[in-house]
Amino acid sequence: MSQSAQALSHRDDSRKAGPGVRLGWIDILRLGLVQAALGAIVVLTNSTLNRVMIVELGLAAIVPGLLVGVHYGVQITRPLWGHRSDTGGSRTIWILLGLALLALSGTLASATTLLFADSHAMGLTMAFIAYVLIGVGIGASGTSLLALLATRTPPERRATAATITWMMMIMGIIVTSIITGIALEPYSHLRLIEVTAATGAVAFLIAWLAVLGIERKPAITPVQAASGPPARxxxxxxxxxxxxxxxxxxxxxxxxxxxxxxxxxxxxxxxxxxxxxxxxxxxxxxxxxxxxxxxxxxxxxxxxxxxxxxxxxxxxxxxxxxxxxxxxxxxxxxxxxxxxxxxxxxxxxxxxxxxxxxxxxxxxxxxxxxxxxxxxxxxxxxxxxxxxxxxxxxxxxxxxxxxxxxxxxxxxxxxxxxxxxxxxxxxxxxxxxxxxxxxxxxxxxxxxxxxxxxxxxxxxxx
Incomplete structure (x- = not known):
């Protein structure tokens, strides 16, 4: 890279993450809690609900497999959510909006267990909608979270920050699996809905407290904003x-x-x-x-x-x-x-x-x-x-x-x-x-x- 390009890059980085806005270790741990909250909700849809559909509902294994594939496929929209967080004035807003949608759609997915008992067609239709929304929620929240970490974390801390947040996500999955496993006994479809809704609510509350004030000044804006409108x-x-x-x-x-x-x-x-x-x-x-x-x-x-x-x-x-x-x-x-x-x-x-x-x-x-x-x-x-x-x-x-x-x-x-x-x-x-x-x-x-x-x-x- 030429010296002029390097100088431009360094100036851009400093404008995007200037003094006083770089994340310290406590801030990184706080964002790790957001990743843990994401994992806590997703594990219920990818693991627990997968088992319920196959065992308790007697559906073919391909049904939950395709539904999980749907939420991954929807995440092809991640560039859109990333661009929105670049130009929308605040990344934390998109983190919380995505998590709220994820919590609600996760609860909707668990509620389809009641619909399957009456009509497989209705159950599949609502499950498809729920998993589409799950993909949107993960994409909006997860992409914005990573972008916030990338732009606010000093370069020498980024590898460790990635490790901390992903290890906390794994811990969130483990803790959620243990607690919800206990709470689901004795199992019923209604209990599954209640546990999923409670998990989503607690996860959102934890995430909201974790990102509260993390952007201590107006959110990171595109570099060219000083001389023109944000990039399309x-x-x-x-x-x-x-x-x-x-x-x-x-x-x-x-x-x-x-x-x-x-x-x-x-x-x-x-x-x-x-x-x-x-x-x-x-x-x-x-x-x-x-x-x-x-x-x-x-x-x-x-x-x-x-x-x-x-x-x-x-x-x-x-x-x-x-x-x-x-x-x-x-x-x-x-x-x-x-x-x-x-x-x-x-x-x-x-x-x-x-x-x-x-x-x-x-x-x-x-x-x-x-x-x-x-x-x-x-x-x-x-x-x-x-x-x-x-x-x-x-x-x-x-x-x-x-x-x-x-x-x-x-x-x-x-x-x-x-x-x-x-x-x-x-x-x-x-x-x-x-x-x-x-x-x-x-x-x-x-x-x-x-x-x-x-x-x-x-x-x-x-």
Missing amino acids: FSDSLREVWYDGEARLFTLFIAMSMLAYSTQDLILEPFAGLLFGMSPGQSTQLSGMQHAGVFAGMAVVGLGGFLLGKRVPGLSRLFIIAGCLGSAATLALLCLAATVAPHWPLAPHIFVLGFANGMFAVAAIGTMMQLATRGRTGNAGMRMGVWGAAQAISFGFGGLLGSIALDVGRLITGSDGSAFGLVFGLEALLFMASTMVAIRIGRDTARSGGMVTPHSPTIQAAE
């Missing part, structure tokens, strides 16, 4: 598209999160079919994986806290290490599929979770770093584009894993070979993601700066 949505999106670094990172997010999510729906069946684990044991195995994810995130956060100022590109190194570790452990799972049940599966899954957690939270930290490099103050738009890529990959990943497993079983006639093929596919995706991650940062340095829609090269091409 199309102009802001075009800047991201013409930024080669942002495009490359979008590709990385899509590939790596596809690899990450493809295993979601097949790990427990893998443990049950090849290792003879009971449902309780396979659930514990899932808990072992999440413990590994938690540990991997903690290592990234600690590394960022201790070495963030002294080791340039530390997040990128963690991304590469996490992707390579994920590829290696998945490749070894192919071997485990051939020798099952004679394999130390639990520690293996812990290591897989550790590598997954390391790359995932380091990617969020890198996302926060890159979000502030736009020349038009469009951190929300950038977060929206990357969030949309992640959501689409998550929605498609579980479906891809299930289809690949069924096709593998049909072709090979063997469960072990079929699982091995899927894990091998995931390993290849992680290796490809590693190759993309290696290029992040390198191309920008070689080209001498970031390409934007306003650069002479693009204007000439147009």
